[in-house]
Amino acid sequence: MIIQAILLVIAAVFLLLFIRNWYSVQTRALKRLAFLIFIALMVVAILRPNWVNSVAHKVGVGRGTDLVLYALAVAFVFVSVNTYFRLKTQESRFTELARVIAVRDATEMNAKRLGRPVVREALGREASAREVPAHEVPAHEIPAHEATVAETPVREARP
Amino acid sequence: MQTAEAPGSAETSEFDDVWVVIPVYNEGSVIADVVAGVLPTFRNVVCVDDGSRDDSAEQISRTAAHLVSHPVNLGQGAALQTGLEYALLQGGSEYFVTFDADGQHRVQDAAELVRAVRDGGADVALGSRFLGGTAHVPWLKRALLKTVAAVSPAARHLQLTDAHNGLRVLNRPAASQLKITMNGMAHASEIVDYLARSGLEVTEVPVTVLYTDYSKAKGQSLINGVNILFDLSLRSRRTP
Secondary structure, three states: OHHHHHHHHHHHHHHHHHHOOOOOHHHHHHHHHHHHHHHHHHHHHHHOHHHHHHHHHHHOOOOHHHHHHHHHHHHHHHHHHHHHHHHHHHHHHHHHHHHHHHHHHHHHHHHHHHOOHHHHHHHHHHOOOOOOOHHHOOHHHOOHHHOOOOOOOOHHHOO | OOOOOOOOOOOOOOOOOEEEEEEEOOOOOOHHHHHHHHOOOOOEEEEEEOOOOOOHHHHHHOOOOEEEEOOOOOOHHHHHHHHHHHHHHOOOOOEEEEOOOOOOOOHHHHHHHHHHHHOOOOOEEEEEOOOOOOOOOOHHHHHHHHHHHHHOHHHHHOOOOOOOOOOEEEEHHHHHHOOOOOOOOOHHHHHHHHHHHHOOOEEEEEOOOOOOHHHHHHOOOOOHHHHHHHHHHHHHHHOO
């Protein structure tokens, strides 16, 4: 039956679009063309319902309603796939944004928590009871058990 | 910034140019211990809190590890990528270790991997549960991981025995080229895939994975393998 061939071809095209680039320029143009054709067919189907019936008979479908149902199924798959890729793109943008924020905030916060090298150097010059000059001691070198860093931001206060 | 130490200073150690990246999601009960275990060997640790709902961030901020917090939960792959980008920004960082937050990796294995990259001439070292003895790996997990390693073209190409080990070491060129786009758990295969295409020198080092009750409870379920395969098959086919 012709309708089977048509639907199989459509399925194959979807699969091809799915695994190749959904966002290429050609695909976008094709999508728009398909949309226009869909609208045109819709208008025809509304104005001449009996045409739908005769087309259905020609392609081997019992009733025009069934043909419309098939068209609907195809449109649904199209929308699903399109939404899937749109969400993927959205997700990657969102991730990028969150990452930039996270890294920016962390850079500032960790500099405060663990000390900036520049700051360490300045502090080390004025007061250091240790043999090792304070600027050579990395702030995060403190053993974990005494590293309640958040509470003691001033490095040279340590014994 | 943190690692710009004067060479030869009394406080420098063998691993000053190494950054350990630990993605953290709801690991509040163990993360402080894991970090405390890593810090004596590797002084540069960055924990990426992936929007945990427990007190992970607070636990981390009590340690001397760097803390990067995702404002929302994005997935382990995204957390790894964030940690790597943060570590790449730090002065003097040359080697990048990815390390699981649940305490399943041993620090001495990580050190072994770093040496394999630094002294062995490889760009990337991957931990493998199967190179040494495999007795410690639960049999179902062993069967699954072996299957993944066998059916993945990338893993076969690199002749990997373990495609999903969270313990890895990358040198700077490898880490800066790596762009993890799979936010979820599929990133492990994505990394292997990237390595296979990149032409980087990859070596495997035997490691021991500690299957504690905690890590077993937290570990990926086998059914999640279906999700991973689905994500991956789409991704790899779309990139020509």
